[in-house]
Amino acid sequence: MASLRILCDLYLPDGPRYIWDGSGGPFVDADGNIYRPAQFTEDALQSIEAAINGEAFTLTLSLIGIDTAAGDEIWEYDDDVGVVGSEFVLKLQELDDFDQPVGEPEIKFTGTIDNLDATDQAQDEASTSTVTIDIVNSFTLRTTTSGSVLSDVDQRARSAILNPSAPPDRFCERVPGLRDKTVAWPSW
Incomplete structure (x- = not known):
């Protein structure tokens, strides 16, 4: 076997x-x-x-x-x-x-x-x-040793190092915009 x-x-x-x-x-x-x-x-x-x-x-x-x-x-x-x-x-x-x-x-x-x-x-x-x-x-690089989340500038710099061929990381600037969004669930 x-x-x-x-x-x-x-x-x-x-x-x-x-x-x-x-x-x-x-x-x-x-x-x-x-x-x-x-x-x-x-x-x-x-x-x-x-x-x-x-x-x-x-x-x-x-x-x-x-x-x-x-x-x-x-x-x-x-x-x-x-x-x-x-x-x-x-x-x-x-x-x-x-x-x-x-x-x-x-x-x-x-x-x-x-x-x-x-x-x-x-x-x-x-x-x-x-x-x-x-x-x-x-x-793991998305967090610092203290456990706090990286700033937008730090995140962009680390993202560029880890994946240089990818477009610029816009994660940190997109997340605050989600606060004003409303999730609509379908009613079937």
């Missing part, structure tokens, strides 16, 4: 990292990239589904069950090199009955890493780490 695999490409400053959602051994795609297994939380899978359906512009992934040494290594790497601003690509890969890739993976979400947080949890005799990564895409 054919299945799907979630593949994540992280393009960090010192080279790409590849992970897939699941447990077991590494997964090698058609291009020869080796994906390490990682377990996403149920919330992360729901975030992925929302991002794929176009409902979310911020994707939060939590990797669980990582050994403490690997979690510490991720934390130190972020502290030394910094991962914020690195490119992130989420893809779906169709697999055949033998778990071999069928065709090219389909890109479902692209963005940049906005934040990384690593926490340790002690369980019985061992401790594990949870790494949470926040990924944002270009729609």
